[in-house]
Amino acid sequence: LYFGSPTGVCYFNPQEINQNRKVSPIRIIGCQRLGSQSEGTLYTMMSPDSQGVIHLKYNENTFKFEFTVENFAQGAYVDYAYMMKGLEDKWYDVEGGKEVTFRKLPPGRYTLRIRAKLKNQDWKDATETEATVIVHPATMANMVGIPYLYIACGGGRLVLYALLQT
Secondary structure, rough: EEEEOOOOEEEEHHHHOOOOOOOOOOOEEEEEOOOOOOOOOOOOEEOOOOOEEEOOOOOOOOEEEEEOOHHHHHHHHEEEEEEOOHHHHHHHHOOOOOEEEEOOOOOEEEEEEEEEEEOOOOHEEEHEEEEEEEOOOOOOOOOOHHHHHHHHHHHHHHHHHHHHOO
């Protein structure tokens, strides 16, 4: 194709234009757990350990991940999807944002996989990243207050009454 300009003629061959644009790598930019009213904070930042694993207590199992592509110029042209392996092995599209929230995740080991593609590309051309999350189960140390709760609720009176009747 040839174009005229005030400084001369410009030309190029459209077949020489590289159509294989790749989406920039994905970065997880935040991981936050949902706080409670008693804590006075809505979200608390979480950091991975030295192996890159995020550890959560059994009662800290509601959290969100935020992510983006490294090339911010691609931001408006990128579609995201995620899969939480260990919960479901199914991809879900991320609608209208760059975050995903999980609520009341049961104890276990999970791998969050996030993939991104440019809007005009297939998912086979997507880039991926992942994060490992472990939600630890409740332990006996967490349940030490249960006997006291039982006693406070009148269970102690019933036991005492049964002992005195024998």
